[in-house]
Amino acid sequence: MFRSSRGLYSHIPCPVLPRCRLPHCLFNHGQQHQTKQPRQAVPQRQISNSASTAGSSVYAGKGRVSSSLLIGQSEINEHVSLAFKGSAKRDAPATESTVPSATPTKRARQQVSVPLESKRSADAAANFTAAEDEAKDSAVVYILPVKPHPPALHSQRLQLATALAKALRDNKLSTTPNNAASTKELEIASRTTSATYANTMKQHIISLGKRGKSVEKINAKKTNEIPSERILEYIPQLVHKEWQLEENKYLTALPSQNEIEEARAAVASGYETCDRCTRHFKVGAEGQSECVHHWGKPYRVKGSDKKFSCCGEMEGMTAGCRTSPRHVFRITHYPRLAVMIPFRQATATGNNFPSAVALDCEMGYTTLGSELIRLTILEFPSNNVLYDSLVKPIGEVIDLNTQYSGVTSVEDPGIPTFDATMNTVLAKYIGAQTILIGHGLENDLAVMRLYHKKVIDTSILFPLDNPGLTSRGYKRSLKSLAFSMLQRDIQGTSRSSTVTRSTTEGVISNEGASCASTLPPSVVAPDALKLEGHDSIEDAKAAADLVALRVKFMLALEDQKRAGATTELKIAT
Structure with missing residues (x-):
């Protein structure tokens, strides 16, 4: 704050004493500004502020970048945050000569931010690359920071990384396309500049399309020549992992006896919801109302409302096209299924x-x-x-x-x-x-x-x-x-x-x-x-x-790659 030339408020005590740290406050501080400010608390506060701004991504000479630069899995953010905080403590200045002032200069910000950001990017890339094969694919494509300056804006990097993930998914070249695209984009962004980044990403995406077409061009005769023994040896690699089964509502653990007893108590009333007309009814009761429903599934034609496949009626026009004398129900809760009929293994x-x-x-x-x-x-x-x-x-x-x-x-x-x-x-x-x-x-x-x-x-x-x-x-x-x-x-x-x-x-x-x-x-x-x-x-x-x-x-592609590697070896020798 600027110094007043008239001293209009110099006789009024400062209302925020003793917390006021303004070098030229308009109010009266008594003898406080004449004494040297304590400096031992500054390094701790500066370091904690640097660690808390892990999502702000401070770059040297660039100011602060939006925290949306880190979008993706929570575990990746956690690894990045821990690595950033740890490096902040290790790289903290130890002597008074290197401690930044209360209003740090641009040079002071560079001394603190650049090593931390570099360490953070390297740790994040290492942690992600090591866990890619074991972790499940993320729901979205995310972008990790690069040191010391990103080669493009976040929006452009995200757009190209999303296109890369789509190419991996369409050509079936990766089981975790979002994770693979994020890793590859970080690797390209770390070794390119603003002049070469976009072209390098586009050329890589085009090469993936050619690689996917090479799989389709494999001669069908060669695939038919693959014996059954090789197929049976390979299929264990396609068995789904437990997290995939959980996401797709498979039973991954037998219901406990307590869960079964709770489910039995919950259905003691005998009421169920009809699987066709969604009406609440009592199982086995006489005098039930008729079940009016559509037995087909609704589908949408481009430019029109949903229609039912059974009769072609638009959704919501009538209660249904078929009438059944009794309601039916279907159970998907595994403890309730175990109440009806026990599970086997x-x-x-x-x-x-x-x-x-x-x-x-x-x-x-x-x-x-x-x-x-x-x-x-x-x-x-x-x-x-x-x-x-x-x-x-x-x-x-x-x-x-x-x-x-x-x-x-x-x-x-x-x-x-x-x-x-x-x-x-x-x-x-x-x-x-x-x-x-x-x-x-x-x-x-x-x-x-x-x-x-x-x-x-x-x-x-x-x-x-x-x-x-x-x-x-x-x-x-x-x-x-x-x-x-x-x-x-x-x-x-x-x-x-x-x-x-x-x-x-x-x-x-x-x-x-x-x-x-x-x-x-x-x-x-x-x-x-x-x-x-x-x-x-x-x-x-x-x-x-x-x-x-x-x-x-997959086996024919492996054979093709092996044959190509053998040919290259012969040419080299």
């Missing part, structure tokens, strides 16, 4: 179990919720049918969901019960080390009451191209994946495979399928299968072929 080991199987389930509504009514298990990668049978549910049947399951009746006395089915499956086809392959397997395992963590889910393996929709829980359907990647039309209004009953073995045969000639006696083919809805053999085969396609391309 595959514990058997040995060489008799297949290394990997593809499975698919069909469900129907009973008084116990959604239950298993058909189970199909295929051997991977041959797609031979190991088990395919209808299942008699435990509860009273309300609706077999024929438009999706294709099942019209489960009253045949030859159909095995749920317990008999699961005992057979766990004794012969699913062991502790068997890898399960399917689409949306969290629903299949829940209805089977099976706790198993060695899973390859095609809805996780082939996510949506839009990361925003993926983060909100949207997934690609099996029908869409089979059509775009296998050029195969499944789940149509009528089945692509003909369902017949053999007069000699009494099994299901799928004409045109590779598994039609090797059906075991365990396959039960009732007459109560309709030529509409989903075919569980067809769906399981599509999921298995999608996984096999991914493995073949």
